[in-house]
Amino acid sequence: MRWPGRFGDPTAGIPGRRLFVATPLPAEATQAVAAVVDEVRAAALPDGARDVRWVRMDGLHLTLRFIGPTLDDRLPHAIAAVLAVAADSGPIEVTLEGSGSFPPNGRPRALWIGVSRGADELGELTVGLNDALAGHGWPNDDRLFRPHLTLARSDGVAAGTLVVGRLASAMADRRIGFRVESLGLFESLTGGGPARYVALAAAPLGSPEAADRVYHQGTPNLS
Numbered sequence: 261m262r263w264p265g266r267f268g269d270p271t272a273g274i275p276g277r278r279l280f281v282a283t284p285l286p287a288e289a290t291q292a293v294a295a296v297v298d299e300v301r302a303a304a305l306p307d308g309a310r311d312v313r314w315v316r317m318d319g320l321h322l323t324l325r326f327i328g329p330t331l332d333d334r335l336p337h338a339i340a341a342v343l344a345v346a347a348d349s350g351p352i353e354v355t356l357e358g359s360g361s362f363p364p365n366g367r368p369r370a371l372w373i374g375v376s377r378g379a380d381e382l383g384e385l386t387v388g389l390n391d392a393l394a395g396h397g398w399p400n401d402d403r404l405f406r407p408h409l410t411l412a413r414s415d416g417v418a419a420g421t422l423v424v425g426r427l428a429s430a431m432a433d434r435r436i437g438f439r440v441e442s443l444g445l446f447e448s449l450t451g452g453g454p455a456r457y458v459a460l461a462a463a464p465l466g467s468p469e470a471a472d473r474v475y476h477q478g479t480p481n482l483s
Contacts, residue, residue: 276329278448279460281342281389282321283352283382285409289438290320293356293373296434297411300426305419312371312414312423319457321446322354322375322382322407325389327398334397338445339461341392346443349385350466354378356409356436359427367416368424373431375407378440382407385443441465 285293294317305311330338355377361368375382386405394400411427414420444462448455 274329276331277335277460278450279327279330279338280323280446280448281325281327281443282323282446282457283440283443284459285320285322286438286441289356289436290317292434292436293317293320293409293411296373296427296430299430300423303426305422309419309422310417312412312417312420313454314412315410316454316456319455320409321444321457322409322440324382324386324405324407324443325393325401327393335460337396338393338398341389341396341398342443342445342461343463345385345388345392346463346465347467349388349443352378352381352385352440352465354382354438354440356438357431357434359424359431360408361414361420361424367418368414368420369416370410371412371414371420371424371427372408372410373427373436375409376435377437379407382440 297314297317301311301314327338354375356373357376358374360372360374362370362372383405390400412423414423442462442464445460446457447460448457
């Protein structure tokens, strides 16, 4: 996921926690993705070339909805929306397959792994989130949803295109399958290296008790 702040963020300067809704990757899938990244990074770059900025492997997730800067008095409403959608949904079988970049042409700014199996179900989950958040006063997000796992931000560096090609080669024969079983509300904390993602609330998908579940102010294991 690319956060808008680094390249003309329209929300820059707005107070509040930078929130988003996502499904975290389980440990086995995280290890498989980390192996792909290790393979790509093992290949040397041309002399003097600057590498892309890889995300933290301990925070891998599939973003479903960016909420943006949110004041603390609005947090209970965001949590209620997320937990309600979790209670009304079920686990999703997902396969990570292929890779690409944003934008697809020219120097890339973000590198990602794609989603094949489970893309439609994740899209339906996102529709539910949009509706639930709209019911709590957030504007509807009508942008096209394309599920993907962000791995790096290249900020247009010259080596970005080379790394995109290496990522495509590393993913050519790989399929990484896992089960999405939880939904979480996260805060993005920036500064001092790659962003950290702190879980504020989470619930298992399809649990009738989800609306009574978890309010965190820490970094629990949600997988």
